[in-house]
Amino acid sequence: MSEVKLIGVVGAGQMGRGIAQVGAMNGFKVIMFDINADGLKFGHDFIAKQLAKGLEKGKWDQGFVDSTLANLTATTDLKDLKDCDLVVEAATENKKIKFELFRNLDEIVKPEAILASNTSSISITEIAANTNRPEKVAGMHFMNPVPVMKLVETITGLETSTETIELVEATAQKMGKTVVRADDVAGFAVNRILMPMINEAFYTLYEGIADAKGIDNAMKLGCNQPMGPLELADFIGLDTCLAIMEVLHEGLGDTKYRPCPLLKKYVTAKRFGRKSGKGVYEY
Known part of the structure; x- marks a missing residue:
């Protein structure tokens, strides 16, 4: 063909x-x-x-x-x-x-x-x-x-x-x-880079280093990203982000890909992001 x-x-x-x-x-x-x-x-x-x-x-x-x-x-x-x-x-x-x-x-x-x-x-x-x-x-x-x-x-x-x-x-x-x-390696190119960044943003929130808006503003204004990582996670869907992190963690076997407990908790509570009306932020 x-x-x-x-x-x-x-x-x-x-x-x-x-x-x-x-x-x-x-x-x-x-x-x-x-x-x-x-x-x-x-x-x-x-x-x-x-x-x-x-x-x-x-x-x-x-x-x-x-x-x-x-x-x-x-x-x-x-x-x-x-x-x-x-x-x-x-x-x-x-x-x-x-x-x-x-x-x-x-x-x-x-x-x-x-x-x-x-x-x-x-x-x-x-x-x-x-x-x-x-x-x-x-x-x-x-x-x-x-x-x-x-x-x-x-x-x-x-x-x-x-x-x-x-x-x-x-x-x-x-x-x-x-x-x-x-x-054909877990996460390919885009998500091998993107998802650990989003996961690390959740750890930053989980550990109280900064609040959600502070984290997003820091990355938008400090790194010239059009959307902050937590805002982007809500747009993608927190359930999707968690699923990808679990594939990375299982497929690569490195603890640096361990999904953040806060991300897991949000998904358990059905806080999926924009599509459910509530994630890190409310919509």
């Missing part, structure tokens, strides 16, 4: 709908799947609203909006992805769920298709081992929010072929993204 034309996206949440929107905006035919019909409708409606906002601001014309929406279809039946050239999984950061999805996708999607994961930390080699096409499995880690952030981190598993990773990267570039290739 020399070119990707039809993309399947598994998951209509924050990441999935963003990937689907960017794909459709850049001329790909996109099928967005979610097992939850209400969540799927919300994701599709959210994309339509984002396009309408861009139209109002003069970013694009009505023809562009119409063609983008025409490129996008939604389904609650995973079998509708059978003819896709590339499927990007953007489900929750949970090994059991991802492994089951890839086993199902491997059975459903045409054998020459590429299966990619938007995972931010889970081993691509391990995911690929749940399929009969490990050479056609790769990591395709988009940043949040997908329509705004320019980076796609691609990850090469042990069995990923050169042809596969090059086609994944070419597809990301056609979506208007800049690609950074990372090896």
Whole structure:
């Protein structure tokens, strides 16, 4: 396969709908799947609203909006992805769920298709081992929010072929993204750096070195970061941050990756950040 034309996206949440929107905006035919019909409708409606906002601001014309929406279809039946050239999984950061999805996708999607994961930390080699096409499995880690952030981190598993990773990267570039290739090591490049910083910010709060606003202001004003680490953690989701830290801690075996007890306590209390209305801050 020399070119990707039809993309399947598994998951209509924050990441999935963003990937689907960017794909459709850049001329790909996109099928967005979610097992939850209400969540799927919300994701599709959210994309339509984002396009309408861009139209109002003069970013694009009505023809562009119409063609983008025409490129996008939604389904609650995973079998509708059978003819896709590339499927990007953007489900929750949970090994059991991802492994089951890839086993199902491997059975459903045409054998020459590429299966990619938007995972931010889970081993691509391990995911690929749940399929009969490990050479056609790769990591395709988009940043949040997908329509705004320019980076796609691609990850090469042990069995990923050169042809596969090059086609994944070419597809990301056609979506208007800049690609950074990372090896299949826990956390890859972005989260290997980002998550320990966020975790250390939680330790700084936990140990009473400074309050939350002080920590965030120190990093924004002292290190020129656009968002403070605790504010960013709330934006990402504290449950997601904890899941990634646990993967780093387990995968690398170093105590410096031990998740902060305060982060664990917030997640236990269902203080997930912006998406739950309360994390480090209230929304």
